[in-house]
Amino acid sequence: MNNWIAFRTLLTREIRRFLRIWPQTLLPPAITMTLYFIIFGNLIGSRIGEMDGFNYMDFIAPGIIMMAIINNAYANVASSFYSAKFQNHIEELLVAPVPNYLILAGYVTGGIARGLCVGLIVTVVSLFFTSIEIQHLWITLSMVVLSAVMFALGGFINAMYAQSFDEIAIIPTFILTPLTYLGGVFYSISLLPEFWQNVSLFNPILYMVNAFRYGMLGVSDIRIEVAYAIIITCIIALSSFALYLLNKGTGLRN
Amino acid sequence: MIALSIRNLSKTYKNGHEALINIDLDVAQGDFFALLGPNGAGKSTTIGIVTSLVTKTAGSIKIFDIDLDSDTEKAKSYLGLVPQEFNFNGFEQVKHILVTQAGYYGIHAKEAAPRADELLKQLGLWDKRHTTARSLSGGMKRRLMIARALIHRPKLLILDEPTAGVDIELRRSMWGFLQKINEQGTTIILTTHYLEEAENLCRNIAIIDRGRIIENTDMKSLLNRLDKQTFIFDLKSPLPEGINLSNINYQQIDELTLEIALNKNESLNAIFTVLDQYNIEVSSMKNKANRLEELFLSLVEKSEATL
Numbered sequence: 410m411n412n413w414i415a416f417r418t419l420l421t422r423e424i425r426r427f428l429r430i431w432p433q434t435l436l437p438p439a440i441t442m443t444l445y446f447i448i449f450g451n452l453i454g455s456r457i458g459e460m461d462g463f464n465y466m467d468f469i470a471p472g473i474i475m476m477a478i479i480n481n482a483y484a485n486v487a488s489s490f491y492s493a494k495f496q497n498h499i500e501e502l503l504v505a506p507v508p509n510y511l512i513l514a515g516y517v518t519g520g521i522a523r524g525l526c527v528g529l530i531v532t533v534v535s536l537f538f539t540s541i542e543i544q545h546l547w548i549t550l551s552m553v554v555l556s557a558v559m560f561a562l563g564g565f566i567n568a569m570y571a572q573s574f575d576e577i578a579i580i581p582t583f584i585l586t587p588l589t590y591l592g593g594v595f596y597s598i599s600l601l602p603e604f605w606q607n608v609s610l611f612n613p614i615l616y617m618v619n620a621f622r623y624g625m626l627g628v629s630d631i632r633i634e635v636a637y638a639i640i641i642t643c644i645i646a647l648s649s650f651a652l653y654l655l656n657k658g659t660g661l662r663n
Numbered sequence: 664m665i666a667l668s669i670r671n672l673s674k675t676y677k678n679g680h681e682a683l684i685n686i687d688l689d690v691a692q693g694d695f696f697a698l699l700g701p702n703g704a705g706k707s708t709t710i711g712i713v714t715s716l717v718t719k720t721a722g723s724i725k726i727f728d729i730d731l732d733s734d735t736e737k738a739k740s741y742l743g744l745v746p747q748e749f750n751f752n753g754f755e756q757v758k759h760i761l762v763t764q765a766g767y768y769g770i771h772a773k774e775a776a777p778r779a780d781e782l783l784k785q786l787g788l789w790d791k792r793h794t795t796a797r798s799l800s801g802g803m804k805r806r807l808m809i810a811r812a813l814i815h816r817p818k819l820l821i822l823d824e825p826t827a828g829v830d831i832e833l834r835r836s837m838w839g840f841l842q843k844i845n846e847q848g849t850t851i852i853l854t855t856h857y858l859e860e861a862e863n864l865c866r867n868i869a870i871i872d873r874g875r876i877i878e879n880t881d882m883k884s885l886l887n888r889l890d891k892q893t894f895i896f897d898l899k900s901p902l903p904e905g906i907n908l909s910n911i912n913y914q915q916i917d918e919l920t921l922e923i924a925l926n927k928n929e930s931l932n933a934i935f936t937v938l939d940q941y942n943i944e945v946s947s948m949k950n951k952a953n954r955l956e957e958l959f960l961s962l963v964e965k966s967e968a969t970l
Binding site: 411412414415417418419421422425429492493496497498500501502503504505506507508658662663 | 746748771
């Protein structure tokens with residue numbers, strides 16, 4: 410069996426899916442992020458002044474791009490995999506000789522593809538408001554990919570357990586969004602009291618946003634190597650767990 | 664060569680329901696095999712386990728001598744499944760569904776596309792190749808699932824109620840198509856509620872009831888077990904007055920219709936001889952019930968009585 414063809418087929422199907430429904434997948438983040446730039450960056454930001462030596466618009470741009478990437482990588486896998494379960498067409502894959510690790514890789518790469526697509530769109534939008542020059546290209550790109558992988562895995566696990574569309578919305582609404590807003594997208598944690606600075610260190614999104622900001626602006630609240638170590642550890646843990654659930658057939662097989 | 668070998672297969676669901684109890688089943692290569700049983704008997708659970716959609720509690724399965732547990736991918740590559748419920752993405756185009764499914768089996772799109780075209784033409788879906796699947800009629804959706812199951816040219820095709828809700832004309836054309844692919848070498852396992860379908864298509868049969876195989880034999884031997892058959896005779900003219908048909912076990916339904924019961928040791932010729940003596944012409948004759956149906960009901964009743 411040619412596993413590469415199976416993987417490419419699954420990935421192509423995932424990309425075709427989010428491109429087919431682009432008004433639901435690509436357009437909303439472009440609009441939302443434009444509003445963030447206008448409201449927080451332009452209107453409010455002009456009164457805030459500088460943060461970490463950058464004007465507020467430039468400071469929040471990496472965080473907003475990263476927020477779009479992780480939200481969309483997560484949402485793509487969660488909704489696509491749950492829809493496949495809901496409509497039973499996941500059976501097409503379960504019956505076929507596609508190993509479980511390849512099913513996971515196909516869906517996660519689909520999530521990364523949408524995350525990157527949306528990231529690119531938001532970056533283009535940001536160029537109308539900022540004039541960022543990337544300081545560390547490889548850190549920027551690797552952080553985009555690693556963050557998308559991590560959240561695509563999160564979306565996959567969410568979809569494995571989900572029994573209804575409501576359960577697909579609960580995690581992003583009650584966990585992902587608060588963590589994103591508290592992950593240093595709009596502020597530097599150095600502004601927080603020490604206790605809340607320490608609490609913030611338990612938020613993985615803080616590491617992604619800061620490492621990405623370091624790649625783009627050259628400033629960060631945390632050490633880059635710590636960010637890499639935490640994100641890679643999370644990816645290993647989440648992918649092992651997702652594979653365990655797939656092998657067990659959680660939510661898929663009776 | 665055995666296409667499908669099932670040994671000591673058991674399935675107990677979390678709620679304690681024993682769907683399968685230690686079943687053994689062999690299906691020979693090239694066979695057209697019927698797996699029958701009342702609702703909830705365990706047919707779909709058996710198919711689900713063979714196709715990896717349901718996890719088993721115990722037992723082993725080999726597909727063309729490949730163990731499903733130890734060489735899962737290879738065993739799966741021999742299988743094609745037409746499930747009972749529609750299970751494709753309704754928003755995808757018909758041809759995309761086929762080419763995508765082929766891709767899951769490692770078949771390149773360049774090779775899959777002409778195969779898909781051929782199947783779509785054979786199954787009368789060519790005009791709908793660019794239509795989204797949800798726009799198809801029920802019969803077309805069933806044919807799409809058959810095309811999808813065949814796109815990788817499986818050696819063993821499993822059809823779970825493939826003609827449910829399909830009109831008789833389409834059902835017959837699907838029978839013809841399935842017979843053709845069976846003649847070309849594909850082993851077929853069929854579950855159906857249309858016992859006429861099983862009788863017409865299948866050479867061997869297993870009947871499952873309450874999780875146990877209660878019969879597993881060839882269709883001919885099974886049908887030979889019928890002790891009595893009832894025929895409906897349509898007459899050209901009413902029976903003459905004062906006629907004596909005392910040596911025939913019959914019942915007059917109306918003036919032109921007779922219901923005649925025939926024991927296994929009696930011949931139809933004897934009936935016709937008697938009718939001929941009275942110049943009674945028969946315009947048509949048919950079985951009152953499907954023969955397999957009569958046997959099926961008696962076997963299931965017997966199985967229930969022993970529990």
